[in-house]
Amino acid sequence: MSIEKDDRDYTSGPRNISVNAYEADLKATAHKLNEKESLSAWLTILASGFGLISDGYQNNLMTMANVVFKELYPKDYTSVVATRVSNALLVGAIIGQVIVGLVCDRMGRKVALVGTTLLIVLGATLGTAAHGANPLGLFWFLTIARGITGVGVGGEYPASSTSASEAANEKSIQNRGPIFIMVTNFVLSFGGPLAVSVFLIVLSAAGEHHLQTVWRVCYGFGILLPLTVLVFRMRMLSSKLYRKGAIKRRVPYWLVVKRYWRALIGTCGAWFLYDFVTFPNGVFSGTIISSVIHNGDIKKTAEWQLLLGVIALPGVFVGAWLCNRIGRRNTMILGFSGYIVFGLTIGLSYNKITTIIPLFVVFYGLLQSFGNMVRDIQISLHVLMQVQGPGDMLGLTSSDGTCYGLSAAIGKTGAAVGTQAFTPIQNNLGKRWTFIIAAICGVTGILVTYFFVPDMTGVDLADEDAKFLKYLTENGWEGEIGEDDDKGVIVADDEEKI
Template sequence: MAVEPVTPTAQPQPEEKTSTVSVNPNQDVEVDNPPQLDYSRLSVVLMVVFSGLAIGSDGFNASIIGNIELIMGKIYPDSLTTEVAARLSNAFMVGMIIGMLGFGYISDKLGRKTGAVLTTTILVVGIALSAGASGLTENGMFWMLIIARGIAGVGAGGEYPVAGAGAAEATDEAPGIRNKRGFIFAMIGDLSSSLGFAFGALVPLLLLLCVHQKVSQYDVAWRVALALGAVPPLSIFWFRYRMAVSTAYRKSSMKHQAIPYWLAVKKYWRPLLGVCGSWFTYNYISYPFGLFSSTIVGRLNPSSSLVASMGWGTLINCFYIPGAFIGGLLSDRIGRRRTMALGFFLQACLGFILGGALGDIQPILPLFIVMYGIFLTLGEIGPGSTIVLTASENFPTAVRGHAVGFAAAWSKAGAAVGTQVFKPIMASWGDDTFHGTQAVFLIGSGFAVLGALLAFFVLPDTDRNLDNGDQDWKDYLAAHGYRNIEWGDGNQPDATGNKMM
């Protein structure tokens, strides 16, 4: 029999299912939900909206480098070698991995609010350095840009454990919102990121048109494009500084306790393996196919101008968007695991068709664009709309930031590997653009099959009530001798149940 953990003072903990509210000096009434629910709902909505903006900003800053490299290729044809382009693409990803791991710890031990403020600050500093990159030589300028992109990546990567854990806990404050968490998280983690990818392709294109496609003005275009990435994080900084602390974190965090990591791994190894593997596979496919969409179109239609190739690439990136709505609705109806497996499987099927029948599809460019776009849409219906939520729901509050950050780091490792091998695969075929493009579709589809198997057979179905997961973790630790744990952040909820703003 598991023993309920107690505080160091050995005082029994109050029941967590109800709260007592003083109605008048002579009467106490027990209620199932704390009062001031409208205010709580407003705070939840704000948390969701600004978490979405934060992750959308990361999508923009990650994806914009694809079209920036196309612009730079016209300005610095000798300095922007394949190796330098790969470093530019991967610098942000490597920074994100560092940020995800570091802020996974920070968000659990120092709090979601502290993590949010730090990630925003680091991201803005990195973007400012990127936009102002300079050097005595072109190579020197590129090295500064690579380092600055890495710094921005640290801030962007920290958003995933901070925003993911914080938004999951915010949506748990009200049962009516909790039941729609799948759709809400599809908007936060997928739609916002997809919009970021779309704007990451659209903004450089619009700036090129603004400078009338004059190569002498391309330097201004790419610098302004990078600088615009600072607008969303700056616009939400004040809110994040004033953000509320969730009830779950105040009750069930281990802020002042050493976390027994071995027991956490022992208990949650299966969902951790499933989430890490699925997220790695998803980003291995999604990132390079989104980043280099303009490159693929340019190779298949070499007569296109730079603006035309970027325009087609922008259109392709817009196909990410509908997948979020479809996947969000499905995840609340058939579950996160089944939705993810279904999306992976359908994406694999279409990818094999594209790769196998590319000879017949390639000459009809609009048909290729539509099928390419649907290929990306299916990825968003499955893992894109569910993976952040799956990572957040599978773990208790005390280690949620750690787990989301660790899984997200694996995802960016997948993105970095996919980005690193994508161009060399195409380049290995030389002038044979047909076989190079065919190869990346077939390889990507093979990874989608792996993702479907991981999602369906390894990932468990999640409990949508985070309190149940927290209590299960507390009972598990008590059963293993951890009975004197100071749960929470030392700032327990008051009689109203909330300390908002």
């Protein structure tokens, strides 16, 4: 069925559309791409992957930088300063996820994607050139630079991830989950080993007596990654799902919250717990490994850190393989179970296991690997749920940016809280308790996932978008939907069409 419309000239405004007609048209055309749209869909998927590699690199840049700064400024780089510099990216990410989500809604996704890329480039450039009259001034400069970078990194979540999900949905519904996971969570996780690899290469070239050069070159490398996708993003096409389903005005936030509050609790709660554990353990893992290595040798610390990052990667592949076989919710529960097993194993035997560094690093890596299984499904659920409720909430509707950004910001709040609490927990309770608390978060995560997270395995975004639009009209909502030539005014089916 085609979209119903009358014979009037609509060049000056949107057309009136029956919700049933729009639903049929949306599902009928969501996967019919012309050659240009098909190529754009593949390029969108690839560009999202390259863009999120940049995010993963920035997320893990401080892992070895913390070790270097502690070596260069043993008196000035206190735990308070280290926490502030490390947390700046997360605070910026929270701001970026909300603001860039609004930009997606009001100005379009293309503007948001180009803006996030430029912010990452600006922040990385400022960080590379950071100076101060004294070490304290240098670290304040770095704090501001990392905050700017964080706004760009945070903005990638509501802008880049959603476009990758829609493009994957258009190209392959059956394999959308695994494809999406590989171009989002895999590249984010790969940012860890990449950051350490760059560090080791630069360290080997410059030598351990030129640590100032080492950390600045590592920061500078972060400028190049986002530039690889800038040209494409300036020429990109929005996905067909976004063009046909974007609500630009009269966004029905209350109706979404009213229907999907349960799912919102599940997705936001699970993301908060995941980030609370994973981010501080990632940022400070280099410091932890350095503390158990004899003399805290920087190169050996980096080598063990690289092994830890590599061990964490298989969790991404396992999650991608399992998501369609046992379901997304069950895969997430399995990932949280890994927090319990390895968190308790490391925490309860910390004094003994840290004397066997290979065993400690392997178990630490497995803890992170199971966390990657959680993030596989968490990112996937947040984007899949955009079409029907909070979590990524309005998704293909206008709040695809706003509400996704808001829920992702709650997750990053967990990361910021975890990073802020990490050092006090170590100082007051002991290092073992950072792992025991990870196990506690695993138990909580399982409960939240079981009772609140919906299983979205095999869901077609076009179907869900159509169901959501029907729900809106059943509750009396009317408004403009779509972009440019696809725009229309949704009206209830029993109303007379003008």
